[in-house]
Structure formats: structure tokens, C-alpha cells
Amino acid sequence: MVTTGDTTATRADAPTSAGRPTTAGTALEAELLALAGSVPDPELPVLTLAELGVLRDLRLTAPDRVEVELTPTYTGCPAIEAMSADIERILHDHGIPDVEVRTVLSPPWTTDAITAEGRRKLEDFGIAPPRPAGPAGGPISVDLTIRCPHCGSTDTTLLSRFSSTACKALRRCESCREPFDHFKEL
Amino acid sequence: MRDTVTTPALPLGDDALILSHRLGEWAGQAPVLEEEVALANIALDLLGQARVLLSLAGDEDELAYLREEREFRNLQLVEQPNGDFAHTIARQLYFSTYQELLFEQLADGDTELAPLAGKAVKEVAYHRDHATQWTLRLGDGTDESRTRMQHALDALWRFTGEMFEPVPGLESLPWATFHDVWTTRITATVEQATLRLPEGPQRGAWTAGAGRQGLHTEPFGRLLAEMQHLHRSHPGATW
CATH class of the missing domain: 3.30.300.130 (Fe-S cluster assembly (FSCA))
Structure with missing residues (x-):
């Protein structure tokens, strides 16, 4: 509040x-x-x-x-x-x-406009923060590592390109098996 | 009065509005929950585009809810019924590949459309990626999914030629190049999906292609009836 x-x-x-x-x-x-x-x-x-x-x-x-x-x-x-x-x-x-x-x-x-503090808070909240988007040119390769915000594993899989909101994708951690949201690079 | 609207924001806004409405029809019907959410999110992106574009052309609500069928300038492709999931994906593949090319070009220009195009092109890249991945999965999938995906690509092919007719007010854009690049990209995806590029004509006597002039296909009237009835029944309603 x-x-x-x-x-x-x-x-x-x-x-x-x-x-x-x-x-x-x-x-x-x-x-x-x-x-x-x-x-x-x-x-x-x-x-x-x-x-x-x-x-x-x-x-x-x-x-x-x-x-x-x-x-x-x-x-x-x-x-x-x-x-x-x-x-x-x-x-x-x-x-x-x-x-x-x-x-x-x-x-x-x-x-890229999300601050470092914002990224830390997202991860604490259970949302994997966006990777650097760099210059415009569309989605960056999904091969780049996205860490599970729950256990920190880098072994994660894309489930859906669109999640609870347009700005997030749905992923699953293959280590702890938890699904999580990833803030998509834009 | 509304006939005097000549900005290219109108036809491009109509494309976004009508496709958004079609995708919204999947709510509660999609094959899996993830796709329900994905299609709704894409619809929301398109609705956001439509609101900005129609506001450039006039009053967004009046333009969306109070025009008659022949006053709409959207492509006939985007008004086509959802069909099965493969039809929706084929329509998405054709349209988002086109829209990405168009918006990339507009984003680099200095028209009033540039800010919206620069913003939306990044979202459209995700729409195109979504449609591409599904085309690969369905095409290179089971016999059933492969048959349906091919059928969908074939059925909508005759609506694709209209996309490359210059939009009034944007005649200076490289429309022939759009067509070439679009064909190259669609061909690459279709071949990777082990499908074949449809062979029929994209334009001609037996193809569609007068949406930009206000002539629409039979299902469009029913779409408008559903989209407009609340506003027309309760003018000025708010909640």
C-alpha cells in the first residue's frame, strides 16, 4: 500500500x-x-x-x-x-x-527499462526477469538460459509463449518441476 | 461524414480490430488452456493497436461500433471465421508475417503511424513466432494435424493477394518487396513444416480482395452484428 x-x-x-x-x-x-x-x-x-x-x-x-x-x-x-x-x-x-x-x-x-532493483523483486516474487533485449528485432533466441526463480536451476522449458498476461511466458523448471512465469524480453 | 476518413490508420486499424474480435471468439473454446490464454493475449495486443489507430482516424468507439459493413476497410483475410485451430493458425501465420513487414517499414518512416508501428512491431514478432511454431508442430505432426494444416493453408491462400495491394495513403511503401519477402518467409516455414505452398492464384477473378474497398465476405455481417449489438442497443453504456 x-x-x-x-x-x-x-x-x-x-x-x-x-x-x-x-x-x-x-x-x-x-x-x-x-x-x-x-x-x-x-x-x-x-x-x-x-x-x-x-x-x-x-x-x-x-x-x-x-x-x-x-x-x-x-x-x-x-x-x-x-x-x-x-x-x-x-x-x-x-x-x-x-x-x-x-x-x-x-x-x-x-x-531493458526495468531497473536492477525491479529485476531482483520480480525474481523474489517468483517471476524470472527478462534477459537483456538489446536492439529491436523480435524475440531473442529461447536457447539463452532462463533460471528458475524457485530453485535457481537453468534447466527450464518453454510451455507457452503467452502466460497470464501478454508480457509473460509460461515455463517449467525441469529440476524442481515447478511452473513459473518469465517476463518476456520486449 | 465518415466516408471522408482517408488516413491509412483506418484500414490498418480495421485489420487489427476485426482480427482481435475473431481471436476473442476462441475464449472458452481453445484446445488447451495455454492456447486459450495465448490467443486472448494476441487479441489484446491487436485491440491495443486498433484503439490507437482508430483514434488517429476519428472517435474509436464511433468507428468501431457505428459503421456499416461497407464502411470497414479491413482485409477479407482477417474477417474469415476461425474454422478449426489449424485455420486460425494459418490466418495468423499469413497476417502476422505481413503485419510485421508493414510495421517494420512504417516504424522507420515519419508518418503519424510510426510511433504505433515501432511499438507494435515488437509484439507482432511474438505473434508471428507463435504462428510459425504451431505451423511447424501441426505440419510435421500426425497425419490428421498435417492434413488439417495443409487444408487451412490452401483454403486461406486466395485471401492473401489483397495484402499487397497498396493501402491508400501508403502508396510509396515497397509493396512488391513486401510480397517477395512475405513469400520467402512463408515458403521457408511451410517447407520446414513438411507442407507445400498452396498453388492457386493469390489474386485474380477467382480470388478475394476487395476488403480495402469496403466489400466483405458473407460471414463479416454476422461478426459485426455480434461486435456492435451492445453499443447499438445501449448507446453510451458504461460500467
Whole structure:
């Protein structure tokens, strides 16, 4: 549960690995960005939006008005509306009456934007984190090792390319026999 | 009024919307649970594309729910009924291979479609991979699966020529190259699956190919009736 006092997501957590750091101008903007970034992902609540790397920008365009840029993980991601509502609510609670959350598609989100802390939390949660996606060019080879998040074995098999959400694939560990989700590279 | 919509976002949005609806029909019917989830996820990706594209062309709800059959500009391929699982996979193989080529090109361009294309092409690569792997598995599988996969490829072949007719507003794209690369990729998959490339014509007097002009096949009316009836029966309904 996020409270307005929970500002653990700092700019250091902002996605920089994909070369697209979120920007923050003033100290207040940085504070508000951290606040918006602390919102948990509606479908993967172990991750914050900052750790997921979907917050692109936050700007104060007037003393009581904030514009936020959010990018979806997948084009059809239904969580984007819940994310927008949660960001509006947390900023309202922090005294910003006028919040506009805009969805931007370009440059496209990549799993490389998930922070190192985000990857660690995914694995703790039982979801194998994505491997480096690198430059765009489609799915990378399934031959590259994916470790079981339960026992750490690298002997795992793909069961289905699409799992509980579009962003995950379903795999099984051949050592401990547990099925698990793998956050697909995108 | 809506006849004045000329952006290429409309036909491409219609492709995504109609195929999304068809794939959604598999909910509760797929052969295994994993495929139920996979087809629903692909449908969701396509619905996301459709929402962005139709919003570029106008009001997404109005365009999706209030147009008549002849105002839709989707390919006839995507409106074809699901058939058996092999038919759905053949339709996915043909369409996702095409869409990936088209979106790769659009992503590198500077049209209003570029941001969506750059985003969606990465998702479509997974759709194409899904269809390719199933084609290999069914083709190089049992006698029954092999027969059905070949039949599905043959049955939908005559709907493939239309894909390479230039979309109005995108005439400058390399459509002939799309056709060549598409044929090369489909041939490679089909041969690896120990199947044969269909031999009939892709276009001509006995082939389909007027979806982009608003002429659709008989099953499309029933699809629209189901897709649109809630919105038309309860205008402005929310939940």
C-alpha cells in the first residue's frame, strides 16, 4: 500500500539502462516524480512504476498543474488506465489539483527499462526477469538460459509463449518441476 | 461524414480490430488452456493497436461500433471465421508475417503511424513466432494435424493477394518487396513444416480482395452484428 509519505522511489531508480532517463527539472518536480514513481504496478504490485520504467516525464506547467507522460508496456495493456488513475490520486493527495497523464508510445518501452532493483523483486516474487533485449528485432533466441526463480536451476522449458498476461511466458523448471512465469524480453 | 476518413490508420486499424474480435471468439473454446490464454493475449495486443489507430482516424468507439459493413476497410483475410485451430493458425501465420513487414517499414518512416508501428512491431514478432511454431508442430505432426494444416493453408491462400495491394495513403511503401519477402518467409516455414505452398492464384477473378474497398465476405455481417449489438442497443453504456 502506498502512502503519500512513501517516496522510496528516487531518481536513482529511474530507468536509465535504456538510455531514456526520466527527466525532472525542479526539486518539486523531482519530488512529485518520485511520488508518482512509487505507485505500484496494478498487475505486478511488487514493482513500482519507476522500477518498471514506464514513467517518462513529469512537468509542472503551472503552480497547481502537472503533466505526466506514461508509456505502456504493451500497446493493449489494460493496466494503463489504472496506472493513470493511481498517479492522479497520489498527486491530488499531495496537493496538486490538476493532473494530466498522457500516454506516449515513442520511443517504445523495452524490458531493458526495468531497473536492477525491479529485476531482483520480480525474481523474489517468483517471476524470472527478462534477459537483456538489446536492439529491436523480435524475440531473442529461447536457447539463452532462463533460471528458475524457485530453485535457481537453468534447466527450464518453454510451455507457452503467452502466460497470464501478454508480457509473460509460461515455463517449467525441469529440476524442481515447478511452473513459473518469465517476463518476456520486449 | 465518415466516408471522408482517408488516413491509412483506418484500414490498418480495421485489420487489427476485426482480427482481435475473431481471436476473442476462441475464449472458452481453445484446445488447451495455454492456447486459450495465448490467443486472448494476441487479441489484446491487436485491440491495443486498433484503439490507437482508430483514434488517429476519428472517435474509436464511433468507428468501431457505428459503421456499416461497407464502411470497414479491413482485409477479407482477417474477417474469415476461425474454422478449426489449424485455420486460425494459418490466418495468423499469413497476417502476422505481413503485419510485421508493414510495421517494420512504417516504424522507420515519419508518418503519424510510426510511433504505433515501432511499438507494435515488437509484439507482432511474438505473434508471428507463435504462428510459425504451431505451423511447424501441426505440419510435421500426425497425419490428421498435417492434413488439417495443409487444408487451412490452401483454403486461406486466395485471401492473401489483397495484402499487397497498396493501402491508400501508403502508396510509396515497397509493396512488391513486401510480397517477395512475405513469400520467402512463408515458403521457408511451410517447407520446414513438411507442407507445400498452396498453388492457386493469390489474386485474380477467382480470388478475394476487395476488403480495402469496403466489400466483405458473407460471414463479416454476422461478426459485426455480434461486435456492435451492445453499443447499438445501449448507446453510451458504461460500467
